Amino acid sequence: MLTFENIGKQFPDGTVALEGVNLHVPKGQFCVVLGPSGAGKSTLLRTVNGLVEPTNGAIAVGGVPVTRKTLPAIRPRIGMIHQQFNLVLRASVGVNVLAGALPAVSNWRALLMLFPKHLREKACGLVDEVGLQAEHLHRRASDLSGGQQQRVGIARAFILDPSVVLADEPVASLDPKISRDILALLKAESRERNATVLCSLHQIDLARHFADRIVALRNGRVAFDGLPDDFDEGVASDIYGDSISGSLIKATPRQRAVA
Amino acid sequence: MLRTARSSATAGRLDPPYGTRTILVVLLAALLLWYTGQRVEIGRMLALTGDGILAAVGIKEDSQVSSGLGKVVGSLFPLQISERTEVTRIEGFDASRLPWFAHIEIAEHREQRLNPQTLSMEETIERKEYLVEPLGYLGHVAVKMFETLEIALWGTIIAVVLSIPLAYFGAKNYSPNRLTYFLSRSTVSLFRAVPELVSALFLVLAYGFGPIAGILALGIHAAGFLGKFYAEDIENADDKPQEALRAIGANKVKVIWYAVLPQVFPQYIAYTLYILDRNVRMATVVGLVGAGGIGQELKGRYDIYNYSHVGTILVVIFLTVFVLDQISARLRSRYV
Ligand SMILES: Nc1ncnc2c1ncn2[C@@H]1O[C@H](COP(=O)(O)OP(=O)(O)OP(=O)(O)O)[C@@H](O)[C@H]1O
Ligand SMILES: [Mg+2]
Numbered sequence: 019m020l021t022f023e024n025i026g027k028q029f030p031d032g033t034v035a036l037e038g039v040n041l042h043v044p045k046g047q048f049c050v051v052l053g054p055s056g057a058g059k060s061t062l063l064r065t066v067n068g069l070v071e072p073t074n075g076a077i078a079v080g081g082v083p084v085t086r087k088t089l090p091a092i093r094p095r096i097g098m099i100h101q102q103f104n105l106v107l108r109a110s111v112g113v114n115v116l117a118g119a120l121p122a123v124s125n126w127r128a129l130l131m132l133f134p135k136h137l138r139e140k141a142c143g144l145v146d147e148v149g150l151q152a153e154h155l156h157r158r159a160s161d162l163s164g165g166q167q168q169r170v171g172i173a174r175a176f177i178l179d180p181s182v183v184l185a186d187e188p189v190a191s192l193d194p195k196i197s198r199d200i201l202a203l204l205k206a207e208s209r210e211r212n213a214t215v216l217c218s219l220h221q222i223d224l225a226r227h228f229a230d231r232i233v234a235l236r237n238g239r240v241a242f243d244g245l246p247d248d249f250d251e252g253v254a255s256d257i258y259g260d261s262i263s264g265s266l267i268k269a270t271p272r273q274r275a276v277a
Numbered sequence: 278m279l280r281t282a283r284s285s286a287t288a289g290r291l292d293p294p295y296g297t298r299t300i301l302v303v304l305l306a307a308l309l310l311w312y313t314g315q316r317v318e319i320g321r322m323l324a325l326t327g328d329g330i331l332a333a334v335g336i337k338e339d340s341q342v343s344s345g346l347g348k349v350v351g352s353l354f355p356l357q358i359s360e361r362t363e364v365t366r367i368e369g370f371d372a373s374r375l376p377w378f379a380h381i382e383i384a385e386h387r388e389q390r391l392n393p394q395t396l397s398m399e400e401t402i403e404r405k406e407y408l409v410e411p412l413g414y415l416g417h418v419a420v421k422m423f424e425t426l427e428i429a430l431w432g433t434i435i436a437v438v439l440s441i442p443l444a445y446f447g448a449k450n451y452s453p454n455r456l457t458y459f460l461s462r463s464t465v466s467l468f469r470a471v472p473e474l475v476s477a478l479f480l481v482l483a484y485g486f487g488p489i490a491g492i493l494a495l496g497i498h499a500a501g502f503l504g505k506f507y508a509e510d511i512e513n514a515d516d517k518p519q520e521a522l523r524a525i526g527a528n529k530v531k532v533i534w535y536a537v538l539p540q541v542f543p544q545y546i547a548y549t550l551y552i553l554d555r556n557v558r559m560a561t562v563v564g565l566v567g568a569g570g571i572g573q574e575l576k577g578r579y580d581i582y583n584y585s586h587v588g589t590i591l592v593v594i595f596l597t598v599f600v601l602d603q604i605s606a607r608l609r610s611r612y613v
Contacts, residue, residue, distance in 0.1 A: 067524050093526030104521035108539040117535045120527040128531045171521075178525070 019045040019080055019214040020066065020182060026074030027061055027238075035061040036072065036238045043214055043231075045181075048205055050225040051218040052242075052249075053235035054258050059218035062235065063184045066216065067096045079182060094121035097175030097213075099185040099204070103167040107160035111150065111170050114159050115141040118174035137177070144173040148203060165196040169203065176207050183208055185217040189224070197221070201228045222254055353588030360413025364406040379410045414586065418571065418593050425570030426597075428488050428563075429556035432495025436503050436552060439496060443504030448511035451529055461504070468501025477563040491568030495559055499552045506548050510541040547609070554605050561594055 020043040027036040035058045043049045051059045064070040065077055068089045077084040079092050097118070105114045119137045120128055127133065133141075145155055148169040159167060168188060175183055185204060189197035201217075205228055208215045219225045225232055226246040234242035234249070234257045241257050242249060314320070329342035364370050364381065372381065386403040410416075446452045446461035477494035484490045511533070518536040527535070564572015571590060578586040 069520070069524055090526055093524065096525065098521065098524040100517065100521060102517055104517040106518040106536050106539050108542070109535070113535070117522060117527075118525060120522060120531045120535060121525055125528070125530060129534060174521070184524075 019043055019047075020216065021078040022062075022065075022075065023077070024075040025062070025065060025072045025077065027058070027065065027070060028073050034238055036065075039075070039235075039238075039240055041233060041240070041243070043216060045214055046209075046212045048208065048215045048217065048228060048230045049233060050229035050231070050246075051216065051233050051235060052220075052222065052225055052257070053218075057235040058238040059235055060186050061238075063186050063216055063218060066182065066184055067093050067098065094178055095181050097178070097180035097183040099168070099171050099175050099183065099188045101187040101190045103164070103171045105159040105167055105170055105174075108158060110156050111145065111159055111162070112141060112155040114170050115144060115173045115177060118177040122178055140177055141173070144177055145170075147207070148173045149199075164192050165200065168192065168200050172200070172204055172207060176211070176213075179211050179213075181211075181213055183213050183215045183217075185215065187218050187220060190220055194221075197224060198227075222249070225249070352584035353591065355585060356589040356592060357583070357585040358412060358415045358589065360410045360417065362408050362410075362413075364408055367408060370408070375408070376410055378412065379408055382407045382409050414589060415593075418574065418589055421571040421574045421590075422593050422597055424488060425560045425564065425572065426557060428491040428568075428570050429495065429553065429560040431488075431492045432499060432556045432560065433549065433553045435492060435496025436499035436556075437549060439500035440503035440507055443500060444507030444511060445533070447504055447508035450512055451533065461508075465501050465504040465508070468497050469505065470501075471498065473498045473559050473563050474566060477568040478566050481567045486567040486569070486573070488569035491560060491563045491570060494563050494568060495556045498559075499556060503548055503552060507541070507545060510544055511537055514540045550605060550609060554601070557601055558598060 020041070022039050022041040025036050025039040026034070028034045039062065051062060053059050061070055065072045066079065066084065068084060068086075079096065082088055082092060084092060106117065109117075113131075116133050116137060119133065119141070123133060123137070142152070142155065146152070150166060150169055150173075154162070154166070159170060162170065171188070175185075183204075188204065189200050192200060201224055204215065204217070207213075217229075226249060229246045232242065232244065232246050232249045233240060234253070236257050242253050325340070325342050328337060328340035329346070331337040332340035332343045361382070364372075375381070384405050384407060386405060388401050388403060389398050390401050391397075392399045443461050443465050446457045447465055449458060452458035452461065473494045476497055477490055480490035480493050484493070514537045518540075519532050522532045522536050560570055561572045561575075564570040564574070565576045567573055567576070571594060575587060575590045578584075578590065
């Protein structure tokens with residue numbers, strides 16, 4: 019479903035974020051990307067929907083190469099879930115979920131906020147599916163807790179039944195219990211639609227629990243690619259550096275600062 | 278020597294928060310102020326004002342300022358409230374159907390005239406009928422004041438409509454290219470640089486006397502203000518929700534509508550209320566150059582020395598601005 023061929027990315031300031039990344043993610047796989055801060059996880063995810071343009075190599079989504087020309091057609095088929103949820107805080111939950119369907123709606127319908135009936139019904143259904151109540155529909159997104167906001171983010175990402183979902187540290191600012199619930203929800207929603215998921219995480223234990231496959235990056239290169247069971251303490255300390263053990267990585271200072 | 282050095286190193290130093298350079302700058306600024314003060318006669322202003330205050334409390338006999346002010350106030354009062362019109366000048370006048378509260382006054386006019394036949398002076402009595410409406414002039418002023426409010430309202434509407442495209446093209450992150458950005462930003466600066474009174478002067482020549490010139494003058498100037506502030510709010514809006522919508526391929530218009538507008542909306546309401554408030558005051562001023570409303574009436578009466586009419590107009594303006602200030606303060610505290 020997703021193919022990365024020799025992907026490299028050098029930012030204008032000279033930072034090399036990715037180098038020679040080759041990956042093939044088959045349809046329906048839940049692929050977790052691990053790696054220390056600055057390893058290039060976000061950059062890798064963002065090349066898929068063109069938020070970052072790679073300086074080297076080629077990416078294909080469902081066999082279609084990602085280029086400037088194909089992006090408008092590709093983007094609506096790729097859902098995205100963000101670390102900071104990226105909701106419109108002053109808008110209601112309902113409008114936030116429907117905003118995920120904007121590419122499928124004509125301009126004038128969008129301006130008049132007249133979403134077609136099947137989308138409105140789908141939004142209501144999704145709000146229920148992600149574990150929110152009907153009364154939340156008309157609440158402002160800013161009134162929800164972090165976990166609830168990410169549930170809205172997931173509903174927004176799935177409203178167009180995407181074939182690929184990118185989740186960039188979707189639980190980095192949530193506590194461990196809620197993190198598990200959110201990842202379980204993300205996995206269930208994607209299984210149901212047979213969607214391919216590329217999800218970056220900081221927590222090794224969560225990755226091993228939920229992933230079908232783990233890809234670990236270090237300094238922009240693939241340092242591990244295999245089954246969750248093969249990602250043991252030894253591999254972890256290779257990737258994260260010797261001083262950090264797997265259990266410490268669950269809560270790095272950066273995550274606490276964000277929470 | 279060693280001890281002082283050590284104590285200053287360990288205990289730190291608390292020098293005054295300004296240095297020689299600050300003192301020099303302040304001195305230079307004072308010198309400049311003194312120079313410009315000379316040019317605009319600040320000294321004379323203080324002397325005359327002081328005289329006026331002394332005269333007011335009875336220490337001094339008379340002063341130019343207080344006698345001038347006294348003359349002005351004396352000629353404005355009593356206010357002109359009623360309206361008196363010669364009946365023969367009213368088209369289709371029907372004495373049996375007078376306006377409300379109105380009555381007819383008959384004035385006799387004696388005049389010495391030369392009779393061409395007898396070549397002697399004769400006294401002729403001329404009778405003139407006047408229609409007197411006791412609140413007539415006040416009503417007329419109220420209508421004009423309302424017209425001024427309408428000018429302010431429509432000036433604000435024009436400003437909002439003009440500033441929407443100006444803001445879109447003047448926001449760096451949404452303008453299609455550098456040229457549109459530059460054009461929009463320079464249009465906005467130009468609009469703000471031309472005071473309403475000056476553009477009204479020229480618009481009156483183009484559109485004739487009346488409200489159109491006033492509406493356009495207010496609208497253009499305020500569009501310069503709103504265009505700039507709307508655009509800056511768009512640029513400063515939180516990018517996170519915008520990125521979420523860009524990522525799934527929503528176009529610019531949709532991103533603005535769903536991810537920017539909800540963020541900036543309260544601020545936009547605040548700016549627009551401020552402009553409306555300002556336009557009410559400016560609408561009276563642009564009337565002075567013939568751009569409609571109460572200002573035009575004021576200028577007309579002032580030019581024919583009808584100072585008691587001017588007094589009525591000033592009182593009505595003052596009361597209106599006062600009432601609107603109260604209303605807008607209340608609206609602001611409730612919605613912004
Ligand atoms: N827009 C940018 N301009 C310049 N350098 C960038 C930019 N974005 C990312 N980088 C750099 O690229 C490298 C990879 O960043 P990236 O955000 O992909 O890391 P990450 O693995 O997601 O890290 P984290 O876990 O902290 O989110 C880092 O060194 C970062 O400083
Ligand atoms: Mg990241």
